[in-house]
Amino acid sequence: MAEAPRHHHAVPSRFGRVPALHFALFMGVAALILASLGDVAPSAGRLIDGAPRMANLLGRMMPPETDPAFLARVGLRIVETLQIALVGTAFGVLLSLPIAWAAARGVSPFGRGGFVFKGIVSFARTVPDLVWALIFVSAVGLGAVAGTMTITVDTLGFCGRFFAEAMEDAEKAPQEALAAAGANRFGILAGAILPDALPSMINTTLFALELAVRSSVVLGLVGAGGIGQELKTAFDLFQYQKASAIIVAIFVIVLVMEHVTDRLRARIQ
């Protein structure tokens, strides 16, 4: 019996053909990184030269300052930092709610005009927090108020975007059921959209609070209150032991905040 003819099919290549444009873009980005390395990347020589200075700095930081009067002042600054984060986040979340509603596609009472509010949220998000802090320090002067205003705008940029997305993703069927019962836009928002979006919005708020604590720590570097101001003073006056004590305090509050928000998030899931 004749053997059945065997069909030979070529094994496909592991990698598909790369379009010329993609290849050119890839090469362009790679060239840019290589060109930038010489200008901004730390060279081996500089790292070796800097190592003794770094060791010297770490030595001068040890042991961290434990003077009770100093620690009490740091404690007060930490409380102020947390106050800036909490109040700024609260204001930011309150502002985000109506702006997210106005920006959310398919939900906004302004229809296609919602893009204006999306633009406001994008602007708040894309300008870095230290820039906002500089603006608010110029406007209202040095101190915690400028910090709170910075965190408010920062939170608006963050929560405004994610609240709007949560509203857009809310289940449509209950919204239609409320519309059929005669609900207006506010009734549909409060009755169907917010209950569905709430877990996601609480999650976002907890992330915003975590970010706010981190941000409020550094805002003091530009005079916007909080523990960062103390850290800047310590470095400016070469009081490295005090600086290390502040860094430890910052590490502890950020860690505690992460732990607390992680626990809260786990409970919401």
Added chain:
Amino acid sequence: MSISASAVAPLRATATAPADAPIIEAEGLAKAYGATAVFSDVSFRLAPGERVALIGANGAGKTTLLRCLIGLVAPSAGRLTVLGEPLSGEGIEPPGPAARARLRRQAGYVFQNHSLVRRRSALSNAVHGLIGQPGGWRCFSEMTAPAASRAAAMAALADVRLADKATERVDRLSGGQAQRVAIARALVSGPRLMIADEPTASLDPAAGREVMALFDGLVRQRGIALLYTSHDMAEALAHSDRIVALRGGRVVIDRASADLTPADLGVVFDG
């Protein structure tokens, strides 16, 4: 558990049109999306206290037709008057928010798969049925609703024998219980018209029978007009006074249920 007709409370609705006026009058109604016709030349009437089953295969246009009746979808052509509100016809402007609100205050709509707000309690969902009533803006939650609205929602839940589940989240209820909450939501405003889109499609046979018995009681006790869609011919024959059948987007049967047999209806689903 079965629901008896005696569980249904007296009519709470206030009629605004003459008692004998048709609840629905549709003549030559059509709906198309671009060049695609969903249904065309649909004519039928629904009288007060009448039960009409709208049957047809998937894609026959039943759900779209129901949505037209409460202004969720605008018809493309034809004349339509529901509860005295002209919704479509020659020289008739599409209904504005006020007309739609008037209409929806007098109609209850039970959606397929209940469409409840799943993270909220049965009571909150029942209260939602009053959100379109005058002064009902606080009814987005049972916590904010006026005392009278909360009491009415509890009465509606009692009507569907779910008063003991009032504080339970609806996503923790069975499919049949959830559908009964949806009926309570449609019932709470004391509607003159109840529209139900395949109310038993997602239920087991026993739960389906409970729901249909509840509808029968509402029609008998309160004189509510009922229009519902179904795929189940036996159910349609047992729980309707008249059957309107759609095939290919057109009415092919509009007769008293007593004059029809399952064989007559079989043609609707053939080929």
